[in-house]
Amino acid sequence: MKNYIHNLNKAFENRIRLGLMSVLMVNDSVDFSTMKEMLDITDGNLASHVTALEKEGYIHVKxxxxxxxxxxxxxxxxxxxxxxxxxxxALEKLLKGR
Amino acid sequence: MKNYIHNLNKAFENRIRLGLMSVLMVNDSVDFSTMKEMLDITDGNLASHVTALEKEGYIHVKxxxxxxxxxxxxxxxxxxxxxxxxxxxALEKLLKGR
DNA sequence: TAAAAGCACTTTGCGATACAAAGTTATTAT
DNA sequence: ATAATAACTTTGTATCGCAAAGTGCTTTTA
Structure with a gap:
């Protein structure tokens, strides 16, 4: 393997999806309005990134x-x-230069 | 501040520019061919990302x-x-949920 | 010496992405 | 009646990402 960049997940490259996911790693569940406020983005933008992660099967929408x-x-x-x-x-390994 | 995602730098959101930069953080200088091989990308693709980082003043081309x-x-x-x-x-703070 | 290969790009083309803004539907509070 | 809340969907546009092909110059190689 040349470099760990190819082990990075496209779905988490975007800052909003990265933030969204990291919020859900430490919170069991978060509602729409709270998430929107935490990430400080528009409702439509949140909805579209949520759809993207849901399509990958990475989050569950209730x-x-x-x-x-x-x-x-x-x-x-x-x-x-x-x-x-x-x-x-992959990120960590990439940044540590290993 | 709501969330650290807005402190992330757009220039480093892309995996190739992230990899390129992390390579240059641990290596004083790296030549075109070596970088191309390390990142395992096409020459044109490397050239365009290099241009992007150069325009920001983040890397020097000799x-x-x-x-x-x-x-x-x-x-x-x-x-x-x-x-x-x-x-x-910003990444670290974001991922640590602080 | 003509053709192939290396170096480092630039250009082209096109599909995918990102995002704000506006529109939608349904309920509820004033 | 009107405005507000909730949670989207649609639209429009600008930017991105990347492969592939083209360029110009030099150097090997057959």
Whole structure:
């Protein structure tokens, strides 16, 4: 293997998806509004990056009603956690120059 | 501050520029062919990412002749090293969830 | 000496990405 | 009635990423 850059995961190259995922690694679940505020991005932008990660099977989206209000919450899947950890591994090895 | 994702540097978001820069952080200078082989990318692709980092003032490009053959070597500038370290700082803080 | 190869690009073309802004649907609070 | 909340979807545009092909100059090699 030449360099660890090819072990980096395309899905986590974007800063928003990286942030989103890292939030879900330390929080069991986070709802739409909170995530939007944490990442400080527009609602549409959040929605599109969420879709991207969901398509990869990296996060799970749960829609429910709390009272009469809709509530969407996100959580990382096992597959997502594994992929993210592998990405971080590749990152670390790359940056350590090994 | 909501989240450290906004402290990440756009110039280092791409895997090739990240790899290129991390190579130049541990090697004083690296020539075109070696870098191309290390990153395992096409010559045109390397040239374009080099241009991008050079435009930001993050790397220095030196062209000389060794014997009769042209030799292009790259090195990180002080500005580049500072920017890269700040990027890594933001990354670390982001991933540590602080 | 003509053809092939090396070096370091630049140009072309095109699909994929990123993102703001505006539009949508449904409910709820004023 | 009107505005606000929630969670998107759509639209439009600008930028990116990358392979492939083209360029110009020099040096090997057959």
């Amino acid at each position: 829609k429910e009603f709390v009272g009469k209000k809709p509530l969407t919450t996100y959580s990382a899947t096992k597959v997502g956690m594994k992929a993210f950890n592998e990405h971080l591994d | 062209k000389e002749f060794v014997g009769k053959k042209p030799l292009t070597t790259y090195s990180a500038t002080k500005v580049g090293m500072k920017a890269f370290n700040e990027h890594l700082d």
